[in-house]
Amino acid sequence: MTTQGLGDELRTFTAERDWDQFHSPANLAKSISIEAGELLECFQWTDDADIERVKSELADVLTYCLLLADKMGFDPEAIVREKLEITRQKYPVDKARGRSTKYDRL
Amino acid sequence: MTTQGLGDELRTFTAERDWDQFHSPANLAKSISIEAGELLECFQWTDDADIERVKSELADVLTYCLLLADKMGFDPEAIVREKLEITRQKYPVDKARGRSTKYDRL
Amino acid sequence: MTTQGLGDELRTFTAERDWDQFHSPANLAKSISIEAGELLECFQWTDDADIERVKSELADVLTYCLLLADKMGFDPEAIVREKLEITRQKYPVDKARGRSTKYDRL
Amino acid sequence: MTTQGLGDELRTFTAERDWDQFHSPANLAKSISIEAGELLECFQWTDDADIERVKSELADVLTYCLLLADKMGFDPEAIVREKLEITRQKYPVDKARGRSTKYDRL
Numbered sequence: 001m002t003t004q005g006l007g008d009e010l011r012t013f014t015a016e017r018d019w020d021q022f023h024s025p026a027n028l029a030k031s032i033s034i035e036a037g038e039l040l041e042c043f044q045w046t047d048d049a050d051i052e053r054v055k056s057e058l059a060d061v062l063t064y065c066l067l068l069a070d071k072m073g074f075d076p077e078a079i080v081r082e083k084l085e086i087t088r089q090k091y092p093v094d095k096a097r098g099r100s101t102k103y104d105r106l
Numbered sequence: 107m108t109t110q111g112l113g114d115e116l117r118t119f120t121a122e123r124d125w126d127q128f129h130s131p132a133n134l135a136k137s138i139s140i141e142a143g144e145l146l147e148c149f150q151w152t153d154d155a156d157i158e159r160v161k162s163e164l165a166d167v168l169t170y171c172l173l174l175a176d177k178m179g180f181d182p183e184a185i186v187r188e189k190l191e192i193t194r195q196k197y198p199v200d201k202a203r204g205r206s207t208k209y210d211r212l
Numbered sequence: 213m214t215t216q217g218l219g220d221e222l223r224t225f226t227a228e229r230d231w232d233q234f235h236s237p238a239n240l241a242k243s244i245s246i247e248a249g250e251l252l253e254c255f256q257w258t259d260d261a262d263i264e265r266v267k268s269e270l271a272d273v274l275t276y277c278l279l280l281a282d283k284m285g286f287d288p289e290a291i292v293r294e295k296l297e298i299t300r301q302k303y304p305v306d307k308a309r310g311r312s313t314k315y316d317r318l
Numbered sequence: 319m320t321t322q323g324l325g326d327e328l329r330t331f332t333a334e335r336d337w338d339q340f341h342s343p344a345n346l347a348k349s350i351s352i353e354a355g356e357l358l359e360c361f362q363w364t365d366d367a368d369i370e371r372v373k374s375e376l377a378d379v380l381t382y383c384l385l386l387a388d389k390m391g392f393d394p395e396a397i398v399r400e401k402l403e404i405t406r407q408k409y410p411v412d413k414a415r416g417r418s419t420k421y422d423r424l
Contacts, residue, residue: 006183013190017197018204022363025160026149029142030362032167033245036135036142037355043132044348045312045340054131055180059189061138062171062182065164074161076168077112083165084119091123098124100257128257136256139351143249150242151234151418206363218395225402229409230416237372238361241354244379248347248354255344266343267392271401273350274383274394277376286373288380289324295377296331303335310336 010066028068035060116172134174141166222278240280247272328384346386353378 014020039057042049069076090103099106120126145163148155175182196209205212226232251269254261281288302315311318332338357375360367387394408421417424 006186009187009190013194016199017202019202019206021204022206024153025155026153027363029146029149029155029160030242030358033139033142033146033249034355034359034362036139036167037245037352037358040135040139040348040355041352043135044352045345047130047132049131049135051178054135054174054178055185056189056192058171058174058178058180059185061142061167062175062186063189065168065171066186068160068164069168072157072160072164074164079161079165080112080168080172081115083162083169084115086162088119093122096123096125098127100125100128133257136252136348139355140249140253140256143246143252143351146242146249147246150246151239218398221399221402225406228411229414231414231418233416234418236365237367238365241358241361241367241372245351245354245358248351248379252347252351255347259342259344261343261347263390266347266386266390267397268401268404270383270386270390270392271397273354273379274387274398275401277380277383278398280372280376281380284369284372284376286376291373291377292324292380292384293327295374295381296327298374300331305334308335308337310339312337312340 007066007070010063011070014067023067023071025068025071028064028071031064032061032068035064113172113176116169117176120173129173129177131174131177134170134177137170138167138174141170219278219282222275223282226279235279235283237280237283240276240283243276244273244280247276325384325388328381329388332385341385341389343386343389346382346389349382350379350386353382 014023035057039054039061042054042057066076069079091106095106096103120129141163145160145167148160148163172182175185197212201212202209226235247269251266251273254266254269278288281291303318307318308315332341353375357372357379360372360375384394387397409424413424414421
């Protein structure tokens with residue numbers, strides 16, 4: 001994810017506003033939680049959320065995730081792939097199929 | 107973000123385990139909040155978090171974001187760009203430079 | 213809430229461990245979010261959560277709320293009552309009855 | 319916490335608005351996470367949060383905690399005490415003093 005291009009755009013956006021000073025990893029992690037809460041608010045009393053609101057809030061979560069990845073020197077696409085490989089092993093198809101059970105109880 | 111390839115991999119991973127039944131938008135939004143909390147835990151008492159732990163937890167947040175985007179029919183990269191354009195207008199460089207003030211108080 | 217007695221017990225617990233140094237308001241706010249995520253995890257894939265787990269996680273959220281209230285000099289019961297009065301006015305019975313609509317759209 | 323009186327007030331508030339239908343345990347757990355995110359937002363870019371805002375957001379978290387406790391049949395003060403006893407044993411004074419290390423690494 002984040003083709004090179006998008007990462008550059010976010011970096012430019014931040015630099016133009018001199019916001020890098022606020023974007024410590026801890027502050028970005030807080031921001032991800034805050035925006036995740038706003039995304040969850042779309043589903044607070046209903047499963048049938050407003051699509052435009054979900055789009056806007058999910059974009060906020062993703063943006064802070066990309067900023068944190070950039071700050072930490074992670075390639076977002078690579079870390080998702082790396083974790084997916086771990087999850088594949090924790091949840092082998094034959095055991096995990098059709099079950100939401102956590103791996104340590106499979 | 108999420109080049110076509112990664113989206114496909116996640117879809118295959120989910121399908122092989124028959125997990126699509128659990129991945130309602132509301133459940134994915136909950137999952138994003140839960141994983142965001144685990145990411146924040148890396149910074150609970152310190153600004154100096156363990157890099158491998160941050161990588162692993164950020165990957166979880168991103169994965170659920172990509173699953174939700176896919177479920178809602180959003181292109182993750184496109185919605186980040188779209189929101190960035192809105193944020194650019196809410197926070198013009200000359201007003202926002204070097205300040206963490208919210209747009210409605212700029 | 214938090215009868216005097218419980219506040220004292222929490223204060224003693226913290227002082228004995230010399231943990232007051234970690235309990236800045238910002239760290240306690242992070243802790244509340246982290247524990248709220250663990251509580252939410254009880255309901256990640258089901259509405260039918262394990263009661264003992266919910267009890268334990270809710271207790272953690274409450275504990276950090278009480279620690280933050282204490283740190284900020286708030287009486288927990290008083291601030292809940294104060295906010296309830298505001299909410300009563302935002303959501304008058306005749307308009308809000310049976311609806312989960314947010315006050316600014318009532 | 320929640321002297322009998324406050325629990326009754328919250329129950330009346332909810333009943334008058336016929337909101338019990340929205341207050342499933344899962345929805346209340348989501349609400350706690352959402353409000354915890356708003357509380358965290360007070361500390362997003364600063365450790366020096368606005369006191370009135372913190373008071374208001376903490377009150378919201380507490381309110382939903384009390385509603386969930388009531389819904390699950392828990393006595394809020396009792397479950398905090400019960401958990402405190404467990405935490406006392408996990409973090410004995412002589413080992414935990416002055417350290418923020420998690421119990422499984424003490």
